[in-house]
Amino acid sequence: MYRYDAYDSQLVGERVAQFRDQVQRRLDGALSEDEFRPLRLLNGLYLQLHAYMLRVAIPYGTLSSEQMRMLAHIARRYDKGYGHFTTRQNIQFNWTKLEEAPDILTDLAKVEMHAIQTSGNTIRNTTADPFAGVAADEIEDPRITCEIIRQWSTLHPEFSFLPRKFKIAVTGAYEDRAAVRVHDIGLAMQRNEAGEVGFEVMVGGGQGRTPMIAKTIRDFLPKDQLLSYLEAILRVYNLAGRRDNKYKARIKILVHELGTEVFRDQVEAEWEQLRDAGPNLDSAEVERIAAFFDPPSYEPAETSGYNAKLFEDHAFSDWARTNVARHKQSGYAIVSVSLKPEGEAPGDATAEQMDAMAEFAERYSLGEIRVTHEQNLVLPYVRQSDLYALWQGLRTQGLSTANIGLISDIIACPGLDYCGLATTRSIPVAQRISRLFANLDRQHDIGELRLKISGCINACGHHHVGHIGILGVDRKGEEYYQITLGGRADENAAIGKIIGPAFSSDNVVDAIETLVNIYLEQRYDGERFVDTYERIGQSPFKEALYDAR
Amino acid sequence: MTLVKNGAVVENEWVTVDDDTIVPIDQPAIVSANRWRNEKERLRQRNVPIGLRLSSDAVVDDIADALDTIELIALEFPAFTDGRSYSTARLLRERFGFEGEIRAVGQILRDQAQFMLRCGFDAFELAPGANVDEWIDGLSEIAIHYQPAADTRTSTAVLRHR
Ligand code: SF4
Numbered sequence: 001m002y003r004y005d006a007y008d009s010q011l012v013g014e015r016v017a018q019f020r021d022q023v024q025r026r027l028d029g030a031l032s033e034d035e036f037r038p039l040r041l042l043n044g045l046y047l048q049l050h051a052y053m054l055r056v057a058i059p060y061g062t063l064s065s066e067q068m069r070m071l072a073h074i075a076r077r078y079d080k081g082y083g084h085f086t087t088r089q090n091i092q093f094n095w096t097k098l099e100e101a102p103d104i105l106t107d108l109a110k111v112e113m114h115a116i117q118t119s120g121n122t123i124r125n126t127t128a129d130p131f132a133g134v135a136a137d138e139i140e141d142p143r144i145t146c147e148i149i150r151q152w153s154t155l156h157p158e159f160s161f162l163p164r165k166f167k168i169a170v171t172g173a174y175e176d177r178a179a180v181r182v183h184d185i186g187l188a189m190q191r192n193e194a195g196e197v198g199f200e201v202m203v204g205g206g207q208g209r210t211p212m213i214a215k216t217i218r219d220f221l222p223k224d225q226l227l228s229y230l231e232a233i234l235r236v237y238n239l240a241g242r243r244d245n246k247y248k249a250r251i252k253i254l255v256h257e258l259g260t261e262v263f264r265d266q267v268e269a270e271w272e273q274l275r276d277a278g279p280n281l282d283s284a285e286v287e288r289i290a291a292f293f294d295p296p297s298y299e300p301a302e303t304s305g306y307n308a309k310l311f312e313d314h315a316f317s318d319w320a321r322t323n324v325a326r327h328k329q330s331g332y333a334i335v336s337v338s339l340k341p342e343g344e345a346p347g348d349a350t351a352e353q354m355d356a357m358a359e360f361a362e363r364y365s366l367g368e369i370r371v372t373h374e375q376n377l378v379l380p381y382v383r384q385s386d387l388y389a390l391w392q393g394l395r396t397q398g399l400s401t402a403n404i405g406l407i408s409d410i411i412a413c414p415g416l417d418y419c420g421l422a423t424t425r426s427i428p429v430a431q432r433i434s435r436l437f438a439n440l441d442r443q444h445d446i447g448e449l450r451l452k453i454s455g456c457i458n459a460c461g462h463h464h465v466g467h468i469g470i471l472g473v474d475r476k477g478e479e480y481y482q483i484t485l486g487g488r489a490d491e492n493a494a495i496g497k498i499i500g501p502a503f504s505s506d507n508v509v510d511a512i513e514t515l516v517n518i519y520l521e522q523r524y525d526g527e528r529f530v531d532t533y534e535r536i537g538q539s540p541f542k543e544a545l546y547d548a549r
Numbered sequence: 550m551t552l553v554k555n556g557a558v559v560e561n562e563w564v565t566v567d568d569d570t571i572v573p574i575d576q577p578a579i580v581s582a583n584r585w586r587n588e589k590e591r592l593r594q595r596n597v598p599i600g601l602r603l604s605s606d607a608v609v610d611d612i613a614d615a616l617d618t619i620e621l622i623a624l625e626f627p628a629f630t631d632g633r634s635y636s637t638a639r640l641l642r643e644r645f646g647f648e649g650e651i652r653a654v655g656q657i658l659r660d661q662a663q664f665m666l667r668c669g670f671d672a673f674e675l676a677p678g679a680n681v682d683e684w685i686d687g688l689s690e691i692a693i694h695y696q697p698a699a700d701t702r703t704s705t706a707v708l709r710h711r
Binding site for chain 1: 608629630631632633635636637639643644658660661663664665666667668690691692693694695696697698704705706708709710
């Protein structure tokens with residue numbers, strides 16, 4: 001993984017000093033909250049319902065064991081002993097004290113981490129395929145691109161006060177595990193006919209109030225031209241994006257209002273001017289960064305023990321079926337560690353679990369951990385022969401839930417339990433659903449089903465792209481939940497459709513069960529929930545939900 | 550009003566005149582883009598420098614024909630969070646080669662000064678009561694720059710391979 005050099009360290013150090021000074025001025029009263037707000041937001045500090053929340057950047061979701069241990073330390077020392085992994089591959093600490101925030105940043109800097117641009121109307125942490133570097137269907141490790149973007153976008157003087165936040169995602173593989181089509185910019189690596197590597201550039205995807213799938217504005221952008229092209233997009237957006245209405249300020253609205261063609265023409269015209277004078281890196285710097293992501297030296301495969309254990313131990317093979325993915329190197333496996341145990345808040349991890357993950361990564365995964373946008377963790381380099389021992393270790397930490405991709409692997413936003421914007425709770429709904437489907441055999445029988453819950457229309461829980469999406473709405477002070485079906489965040493991204501009137505908090509979990517039952521009745525062999533839905537359409541689901549009432 | 554230019558406090562020689570006031574004949578004056586458009590010929594004939602004040606939604610191409618006449622452009626920040634003038638400043642410097650003064654006016658914080666400097670601003674109108682020394686410190690708080698911009702600072706990508 002990438003390691004800081006003296007320049008990187010100096011920048012983060014200077015930024016911490018600057019922020020310490022800003023916090024001091026706020027505490028002294030020299031800065032008003034209005035003046036302080038845009039500054040603290042540039043450093044990931046939010047004011048929430050009960051306390052400040054600090055969001056720490058985990059660039060493209062890659063962590064070392066040492067960094068994970070520091071996160072555990074922060075959870076213990078400055079928070080209530082846990083942290084919350086987010087859908088942006090970051091981590092949030094929900095109980096931060098303003099006066100301690102600079103100390104947290106100082107601790108983070110010791111392990112080459114920061115909170116720069118994890119909030120505010122800036123270019124946020126660039127996200128990537130959590131299987132980067134180990135996926136079998138990959139053209140190139142997308143994290144090289146992400147690190148290049150990270151450096152270019154960090155404290156970018158022109159783009160630190162955009163109309164609205166700006167999110168970029170990159171995938172290097174065919175299968176899209178980074179949801180690039182629901183980002184402000186999605187980059188999907190491609191190879192052209194000459195065999196050169198570049199990107200399909202998609203712009204204007206997003207969720208929130210007005211969900212949209214990104215539009216392709218360029219089929220192939222040569223890799224070495226990426227930064228000047230991004231700069232052109234950002235400049236067009238910075239100048240023309242709406243600033244009169246917060247809810248219309250994302251780039252998706254600009255693309256929509258101008259039309260894809262006009263928007264593309266403006267970007268291309270700007271790029272024509274920029275491409276030679278722009279910020280593109282020369283090959284020496286690209287090679288320097290790329291070298292950090294060279295594949296490790298793999299050891300010869302030894303798989304027989306693994307296969308025997310799969311046969312002997314049913315619980316282990318259940319886990320392996322959902323939580324172990326194919327590695328590009330034979331004899332190795334990619335392990336997903338679920339942060340969605342039955343009845344817990346999705347994405348939460350205790351300090352002890354973080355320490356344990358650091359330990360497991362060191363012992364079994366070359367000291368590296370990934371965070372997924374589904375709020376789980378990944379150990380990317382596990383020898384198949386170590387899987388059984390790892391699984392036993394995970395069991396002792398409550399980290400062995402065998403539900404990756406299943407109905408209880410729910411994405412849920414913090415909702416009314418933490419979030420100042422929420423209209424309803426989302427975590428308790430997730431907990432009730434995961435309890436209802438606690439029987440693992442039943443979950444395995446249902447198969448892949450992406451269920452996502454947002455506590456308000458801002459859609460942080462990505463409900464628009466859930467196979468089943470749940471959106472909390474307030475009805476005269478009562479919590480109601482609207483259900484959408486057919487959303488997906490993969491390479492065939494789609495926005496889910498509302499099935500009908502919302503359900504009360506008491507009825508929403510039953511409604512989910514009804515939907516699942518219709519699927520089980522109607523499915524053909526090998527069909528997932530979303531496949532059956534796409535084949536038979538809304539009506540059977542709708543009838544089952546509403547006609548009986 | 551305190552004016553900081555090129556890292557030091559300087560005397561403001563310019564007067565900003567609104568559209569209903571007569572432009573003084575003996576003092577450098579900053580006028581609106583509108584006024585300039587309407588009174589171009591007359592303003593050009595004055596023998597003292599003229600400057601333009603642009604709102605944050607101004608489009609540089611619209612005033613491109615003024616650039617060889619004017620000596621100063623004041624770019625407005627109606628709010629701390631309105632970042633359009635950063636792009637406008639870069640375009641003025643990098644695309645149009647404007648070499649006169651680019652002045653930041655309106656709601657600006659010292660914490661933003663360095664971003665502005667990097668985008669091509671060289672002068673800042675401080676809000677009443679602003680701490681000038683802190684402001685000047687703010688211009689150099691961060692010494693590392695990952696990306697090239699409108700200034701002459703060398704980006705890390707270049708420094709690393711020297
Ligand atoms: S979706 Fe709404 S409730 Fe949930 S985290 Fe986002 S803003 Fe808060």
